[in-house]
Amino acid sequence: MYKEISINYKNNLNHQDISTIKQFNNSFDENEVKIDYIDNKIKIMLKEIDINKLKNIIKEPSNNTNKDIYDDILKSIEGVKSYGLKGNKRKYVDYNKERKVTNRKEKELKRNQYYYAKDNQFSKTINSLPEKYTNKIIVGDSKQILSNIPDNSIDIIFTSPPYNFGLDYANNQDDEHWEDYFEKLFSIFKECIRVLKYGGRIIVNVQPLFSDYVPSHHLISNFFIKEKLIWKGEILWEKNNYNCKYTAWGSWKSPSNPYLKYTWEFIEVFCKGEMKKVGNKDDISISADEFKKWVVAKWSIAPERNMKKYDHPAMFPEELVDRVLKLFSYEGDIVLDPFNGVGTTTAVAKKLNRNYMGIDISSEYCKIAQERIKNIKGEVGLFADE
Numbered sequence: 001m002y003k004e005i006s007i008n009y010k011n012n013l014n015h016q017d018i019s020t021i022k023q024f025n026n027s028f029d030e031n032e033v034k035i036d037y038i039d040n041k042i043k044i045m046l047k048e049i050d051i052n053k054l055k056n057i058i059k060e061p062s063n064n065t066n067k068d069i070y071d072d073i074l075k076s077i078e079g080v081k082s083y084g085l086k087g088n089k090r091k092y093v094d095y096n097k098e099r100k101v102t103n104r105k106e107k108e109l110k111r112n113q114y115y116y117a118k119d120n121q122f123s124k125t126i127n128s129l130p131e132k133y134t135n136k137i138i139v140g141d142s143k144q145i146l147s148n149i150p151d152n153s154i155d156i157i158f159t160s161p162p163y164n165f166g167l168d169y170a171n172n173q174d175d176e177h178w179e180d181y182f183e184k185l186f187s188i189f190k191e192c193i194r195v196l197k198y199g200g201r202i203i204v205n206v207q208p209l210f211s212d213y214v215p216s217h218h219l220i221s222n223f224f225i226k227e228k229l230i231w232k233g234e235i236l237w238e239k240n241n242y243n244c245k246y247t248a249w250g251s252w253k254s255p256s257n258p259y260l261k262y263t264w265e266f267i268e269v270f271c272k273g274e275m276k277k278v279g280n281k282d283d284i285s286i287s288a289d290e291f292k293k294w295v296v297a298k299w300s301i302a303p304e305r306n307m308k309k310y311d312h313p314a315m316f317p318e319e320l321v322d323r324v325l326k327l328f329s330y331e332g333d334i335v336l337d338p339f340n341g342v343g344t345t346t347a348v349a350k351k352l353n354r355n356y357m358g359i360d361i362s363s364e365y366c367k368i369a370q371e372r373i374k375n376i377k378g379e380v381g382l383f384a385d386e
């Protein structure tokens with residue numbers, strides 16, 4: 001059995017085209033791939049292929065080769081996105097046979113997907129966010145500010161809370177006993193859940209303090225799960241940051257106490273009530289290419305480089321917010337960041353035609369966040385690979 005791909009041309013194939021197809025067939029075993037042709041059509045019959053071998057052949061074509069035909073073949077094969085890997089080869093047929101689960105649906109029902117969130121009592125009523133909070137940067141303690149916000153009025157929350165690393169923020173202690181830290185954080189997250197609409201998302205960027213052996217990303221996830229949100233998934237934000245220690249003192253190159261290094265942070269994604277977020281097709285801002293790349297849940301993005309300029313010790317980069325908002329929200333949605341800092345979330349929300357509300361306990365940070373908003377002149381396409 002082969003996976004078949006057809007290519008139709010306007011005109012019938014000429015001698016050079018046919019010679020190219022023959023060369024192709026001579027280069028590969030017919031148990032891997034072969035090409036049939038007739039009139040203006042070619043049919044690629046594909047089982048498995050070493051795609052780099054094909055690329056090398058195309059790079060150094062022999063005489064009487066029609067490069068366009070080769071390019072079309074490569075493009076068509078690369079267009080097939082589901083395949084398995086076997087050594088250097090992509091396997092297009094039977095690649096998941098061993099792993100095929102029979103009666104998948106019934107088994108899924110029996111297991112009861114996200115069982116922990118099924119008996120939630122969330123209301124589906126939607127309320128509007130009062131104008132005095134819409135598109136505003138607000139100074140204050142999030143717990144107190146959020147207590148004035150109606151239930152079910154926010155579409156998406158994206159935030160990075162203070163991590164209790166001992167950083168020098170303008171206004172708050174960042175070195176509390178862990179129990180006090182989590183108690184305070186969770187009381188704010190409870191408010192976040194309340195103000196989130198049914199079907200809304202709360203997405204939290206977490207960097208655990210590994211050297212304290214406190215897995216904040218697990219504790220935070222566990223909190224949301226207990227509050228009956230659906231854990232949609234986890235994105236690894238790869239910062240390629242190798243700047244950390246290797247071992248406990250005196251245990252270099254020894255199993256006695258090696259220190260694990262982390263070059264990434266976590267982005268935990270939760271949904272309230274259901275995973276599907278209804279929206280208008282015209283309000284989608286993600287491109288097909290971005291979607292294809294970003295659903296692969298490991299994002300390589302450099303850390304923010306402008307922290308000095310904005311005078312904030314723990315910003316996340318705009319590109320991170322750009323991806324999160326394009327992937328998980330629609331234009332016109334209301335985006336909340338309850339730990340808005342110098343306003344990276346709110347600035348990007350504005351650039352992407354979302355409504356926003358940003359809260360931070362520091363008036364200095366809020367002033368900068370406001371300035372950033374003022375300086376936006378409808379720019380889109382911020383990043384090099386867009």
Ligand SMILES: C[S@@+](CC[C@H](N)C(=O)[O-])C[C@H]1O[C@@H](n2cnc3c(N)ncnc32)[C@H](O)[C@@H]1O
Nearest residue numbers: 141142162314315316339341342343344360361
């Ligand atoms: C990790 S920073 C967020 C930085 C932000 N993502 C950015 O790019 O600018 C956490 C922020 O939470 C703020 N914060 C701490 N406790 C707060 C509270 N109770 N209410 C509101 N903001 C708070 C701090 O002032 C700090 O700016």
